[in-house]
Amino acid sequence: MREELFVSGRNLPNIDPHLHAWHWPIPVYLFLGGLAAGLLFFASYYTILGKEKTMPTVVKWAPFIVPIALVVGLMALFYDLTNKLYFWRLYTTLRLESPMSWGAWVLMLVTPLSMVWVATYIKELIPSWDWKFPIIENTIEWFAKYRKVMAWILLPMSIILGIYTGILLSAFNARPLWNNSILGPLFLVSGLSTAAALIIWTSKDHAERLLFSKIDLVLIGIELFIIVHMMMGFMAGPSVQLEAAALLFGGAYTVVFWVFVVILGLLFPAALEIAELMGYKIPVAVPAIMVLMGGLIFRFVMVEAGQITRYLY
Template identity: 60%
Template sequence: MQEELFTSGRNIPNIDPSLQIWHWPISLYLFLGGLAAGILFFAALFYILGKENEYPAAVKVATIVPPIALTIGLLALVYDLTHPLYTWQLYTTFRIESPMSWGAWVLLITTPLSFLWTFSFYRDAFPKIEAKLNVFKKLKFLDKFEKFIISNRLYIAYTLIPLSIILGVYTGILLSAFNARPLWNNAILGPLFLTSGLSTGAAAIILLSKNIKERHMFSKIDLALIVIEIALIIHMIMGYHAGSQVHLEAMELLVGGEFTLMFFGFVILLGLLVPAILEAIELLGFKVPVVVPAILVIIGGLIFRFIMVEAGQLTRYLY
């Protein structure tokens, strides 16, 4: 074991002046968590409203994404840990003041519920797959288990609404809790990441939907979410601009710095403005390939997480 002696609070490797310990797995985890939260929120909401047949992709088909997304996200998170074998220790306590503790417990509850939700619609949403696999014929106990889940599906939906909101907000709060990093230390990140997650969730539903009415509905929802997201980003930048020197320097990474092209080109322009224009044109009655704005929104949401994680680690307070 190598021992290091620090005689100053400055120039500590990986911590000061910049943080260099969070890499692509964290960005991927934040994106997949937000995407799963968005899909689960809409699935639970429209089921509670009794519109599972009117919007089948939202309630039934698209819900195959959250279990996969959360599993991959958790694997990426564990992969990034220095001591992955000690992950279980997160669940030996609950600290109400810790965003990581909240996130760990919310994920612990949400992930199995997402699997149960998908399972409850498996035969209804994917009859061709079941016809080939014959899972229920081979494992007959699944019939009783399916009936039990279906009978309690409404309770699962009511549970998923707050859990998905907390999961979406948590992905932003996880960053904003780092007070030593000016770009992250912004209360707007929680609502912004939640809105972005809902937007990518709506975009995923549009991609998987074969119903024109459903696509139009979620195009309207996504358009509204994009407008809100743009407003939150403007508010975030104005907040940095009105802050101290360190906040101005943090803002310069996004506005006039090394991340400007990625932020304004791929997130603002291609990830928000272009999809908003295309969705507005489609809602006006013109034919637009819905796959284009949906994919742009999802890619923009992914790049946004990468930018915020990477740029945030370069910012610091001067002291």
């Protein structure tokens, strides 16, 4: 057995000066969590407004993706855990100061609720669907009567889930690229934008697509504003944040961030959506896929670049 004694608190393998603990499952989890949060937000919001018939994709069909996204995201998170057999300990306590504790409890509530939401609409998608057992049938019918109650629960929960995906990073005070309060709102808006793009892609209703093209344009504008604000904060910060920002201004992640996230993931799809609103024939899948890919790449950039930044120089 090899024994090591650390006396300085510096040069800890995989932790200091560079963090090498989070790999591809984490950005995948953050992306799917943000996407699910956005879809649930729109579904619950338009249910509260009583728009189930005029917004069928938003309220009924797009939410079918939510349980799949959450389960796949949680599987990626579970895969990344070092001590997989002890994940249940997150649910033995609630620590209000811990973003991971908040996320664990919110996911435990949102995931089954999203499955119930989908179950109440499954017969509209598959008329021949049979639950086999009367008790299940009766339970689902009972929940169907209280969709608005579920919507009122899911609306704030989806906002918390979307913000949590960013706060999970910003809580790491030792990483300058993550250590800012704007990541929570940025990840929330990005999740809403990817959800809007997915709705545009899957909807067959022209009016629904046009409405969400407008919504996505607003969200892209807000996201760009927040990104600019974040960059200004870095540039006005201390030397460690200047060094962190340098990764995106001439550093290793410059091309990936500005070309694949900002230009191809935000500006270009926004231009295509504007052209569509002006009457030009634009394949809806093109801007939608670009927004989705931009959102995924954005999370990869933030997770990977953030682990390089540090306060030790």
